[in-house]
Amino acid sequence: MTNASEQDFLFGSPDVVEDGVAAKEFRLLALNIESPSADRVRRQLDWLYGTGANVLVLTEVRVNEAGDLLARELTSSGFAVTRPRTGHDDRYMTLIATKGYQSRPVQLVGENARFHAVRLTTHFGSLDVIGLYSLTNGMSAESSAARRVFQQQVTQSLAARAAAEPTIPLLVTGDLNVVEPGHGPAASRALFEDHDFDFYLDFGRRLGLVDSFRQTHPDAADLTWYGPKGGQRLDHVFTTPDVHTRVVSVGFDHDVRTSRLSDHSALRLTVT
Secondary structure, three states: OOOHHHHHHHOOOOOOOOHHHHHOOEEEEEEEOOOOOHHHHHHHHHHHHHHOOOEEEEEEEEOOHHHHHHHHHHHHOOOEEEOOOOOOOOOEEEEEEEOOOEEEEEOOOOOEOOEEEEEEEEOOEEEEEEEEEOOOOOOOHHHHHHHHHHHHHHHHHHHHHHHHOOOOOEEEEEEOOOOOOOOOOHHHHOOOOHHHHHHHHHHHHOOOOEEHHHHHOOOOOOOOEEEOOEEEOOEEEEEOHHHHOOEEEEEEEOHHHHOOOOOEOEEEEEEO
């Protein structure tokens, strides 16, 4: 039997952002939701709806009943949810949920449960939003080798996408599980390998994208995840330069982390 509050949840939230906002503002929120239980999904959704975001990129979504619940509730609240194909061995996936936009999936070379894209028709034209949840730094030789292969595949895929349709701008965001060289605590940077830094740098060097947060806040010291050896900024957003010129705000909402709804801070970006 379902009680009243559960029924309200299943039929969507009345507090969700209106469709009409998309005609004037692109409000992105990217968050690693830390593999939540069904109960924490409900609390996370209340928080997400309260942000007024109309583009959600959610990473570390478990391929299980809680992940299904998340997708169903977002859909019932009026979001168009794009979820990747998952296989028997996939534990996690990235969900992209949008509200008020025409959207369709975009096929990427080598896309997988952690890495996929949608094309949105926005008030400033077509935009490919690419959600990415990179492999975690396990601080072992095996982890390093697996990360290197994954990172190279992502970079090659994005380069192929950019070459195939150079006039359609890109926005890549999510938990990239790398830190930028030259920023953040030295003890945290020391945990990463050269290929991790190359992965970060290649968004600019090979793909011509801009780290919108760093470009906007050159001296900011925000960290988005804390482990036993200190804090790291693992969550990023890269855009083509023409999109970045329209960014009116970009930064991190740490409340979701400090309130323990997730172990990551949320990245927020607004384009007008």
